[in-house]
Amino acid sequence: MKQNKEDFLTGVGAVDAEHVVLLDLTDQVGALLADENMLFKCADIRQLLKRLEDYTTMHFTHEEQLMEKMGYGGIEEQKKQHRMFVQKLEEFTDRVSKLSLGTQDAMIQDLFEYLQQWLQDHIKVEDMKYARFAMEKTKGDC
Numbered sequence: 001m002k003q004n005k006e007d008f009l010t011g012v013g014a015v016d017a018e019h020v021v022l023l024d025l026t027d028q029v030g031a032l033l034a035d036e037n038m039l040f041k042c043a044d045i046r047q048l049l050k051r052l053e054d055y056t057t058m059h060f061t062h063e064e065q066l067m068e069k070m071g072y073g074g075i076e077e078q079k080k081q082h083r084m085f086v087q088k089l090e091e092f093t094d095r096v097s098k099l100s101l102g103t104q105d106a107m108i109q110d111l112f113e114y115l116q117q118w119l120q121d122h123i124k125v126e127d128m129k130y131a132r133f134a135m136e137k138t139k140g141d142c
Helices: 013-034 042-070 075-096 104-138
Strands: none
Touching (some): 013 042, 013 104, 042 075, 042 104, 075 104
């Protein structure tokens, strides 16, 4: 099920654009899960996980740099959550190597649900805190 990307807008343009890519990658995981014609999905999910790991690493680095530059007080909690997310992606990557035909869809379902829930919780709560902080800090700047 595709998520409405407008529900995830923070008002921080560059960050929002990166969030859209993360949501698109999550939708691709969902599409892979829904594809009943594809028998062996291991290579595809491995490739998607690699793209997710690479992109989230870039995104988190960028987001944390913006937070540091703005002097955001919640940056340590953000960094902690970011590290936990990357660690969870690494755990899913480890699980891929142990998949069999009978277990791949369950693993992909777990990944899809995790991504949806984490992105919703993180963007709508934690990233919105930063967005409100950034907007207040830049209020009145031209």
